[in-house]
Amino acid sequence: MFSFITQNWRGRPLVSHETIINLIGSTTTTTGLRIQARLNPRSYPTGVKVSQKELAEVNLKPAAFQGKWNYSVLPSRH
Numbered sequence: 001m002f003s004f005i006t007q008n009w010r011g012r013p014l015v016s017h018e019t020i021i022n023l024i025g026s027t028t029t030t031t032g033l034r035i036q037a038r039l040n041p042r043s044y045p046t047g048v049k050v051s052q053k054e055l056a057e058v059n060l061k062p063a064a065f066q067g068k069w070n071y072s073v074l075p076s077r078h
Contacts, residue, residue: 004035
């Protein structure tokens with residue numbers, strides 16, 4: 001979907017969160033897929049370190065094409 005979103009806001013100044021949310025939310029594909037977007041106003045800590053063990057526990061499913069770049073993040077295996 002990212003390619004459709006970036007095509008939709010191409011050449012438009014991203015001057016506020018509202019502008020970005022509206023541009024994302026007005027994105028559709030040629031097959032009619034629509035995107036819903038809303039702003040999450042919460043703040044999150046920066047600089048959080050993820051260990052190699054934690055990263056290895058993320059359940060990734062590589063796609064058939066370019067699996068190192070294209071993958072799905074699946075629910076935890078636990």
